[in-house]
Amino acid sequence: MIHIAICDDESALVDSLKELIRQYGLEKSVEIKITVYYDGLELIEKYDTTIDLIFLDIQMKLLDGLRTAKQLRKLDEGVGIIFLTTLTQYGLEGYKYQALDYIIKPLKYARLKSELDRFLSRRQKEESPFIVVNNDSGKYKILLNSLRYVETFNRNLLFYSEQENIICYKSMKEVAQELAPHGFVRCHSGCLVNLSYVKGVKKLEISLITGETLTISQPKRKEFMEQLTEYWGDRL
Structure with missing residues (x-):
């Protein structure tokens, strides 16, 4: 329809x-x-x-x-x-x-x-996959190919997208499950990153193609690198 x-x-x-x-x-x-x-x-x-x-x-x-x-x-x-x-x-x-x-x-x-x-x-x-985010100011449709990462923010989540940064009241666990099939992986307990935006990883720092940097926790590093390698391997 x-x-x-x-x-x-x-x-x-x-x-x-x-x-x-x-x-x-x-x-x-x-x-x-x-x-x-x-x-x-x-x-x-x-x-x-x-x-x-x-x-x-x-x-x-x-x-x-x-x-x-x-x-x-x-x-x-x-x-x-x-x-x-x-x-x-x-x-x-x-x-x-x-x-x-x-x-x-x-x-x-x-x-x-x-x-x-x-x-x-x-x-x-x-046609691109998207996620719908609700908050007190309204309802927003965010294309996943424009969503760089999701981060915890004052007990809520903050979606960093090309259109703007948008607050979401869902839990990180819920959003991580929803976005996992689309190449989003946790780099630490409070951050979920879109692998298509990852430029490189050096020690405990992730560089994005936008010039931004994110921290990767030691406990998450091995799993993150495995998923990143698999993601890049599918595209090489």
Whole structure:
């Protein structure tokens, strides 16, 4: 199933786009869930991390599409965004928020079909595993290929990702079990590191490709090195 969101303050356009998306789903035999938001602020406040693609109007009253996209990238760096606009220059500006494309209003089915075909093809090739993190400020979808390491922090966990550092209330044991199949290994009791970011290990210090360094405990070193060697061996 694909979860598509429409964020536009024009109800007539929303209804039209919903019908076109449903038509596409029937033609392609693809199950599509559609969620509608009538303003960027509503989308941000009620964001659902299961959303795969967002049709986002650029010109809205309370929170315009460009500012909405900027906030969206803090919540979900992987969700697809296609801007809806009447002015080409606004669509081009949207590319700095990693938008897939933009569609000039009024919408034509042929263009919509082309965009959805391209999105589905890319999704099949590039779909990345992720973890969903909840805390008091909201819910965040973190792609695992952007997560460098997880560290204990004031009785909670702190996720160090490319989008930002995010607090998580799960236990280290729970997160370690969840991420173990994806190349994450403990370097000490309070730190879980993504092996794809490891550049090298010297004595009790791990160097990451980002320039950061982490400590490895003596009791964990042997097991860590064995798993790192196995991980590198699979990729050499």
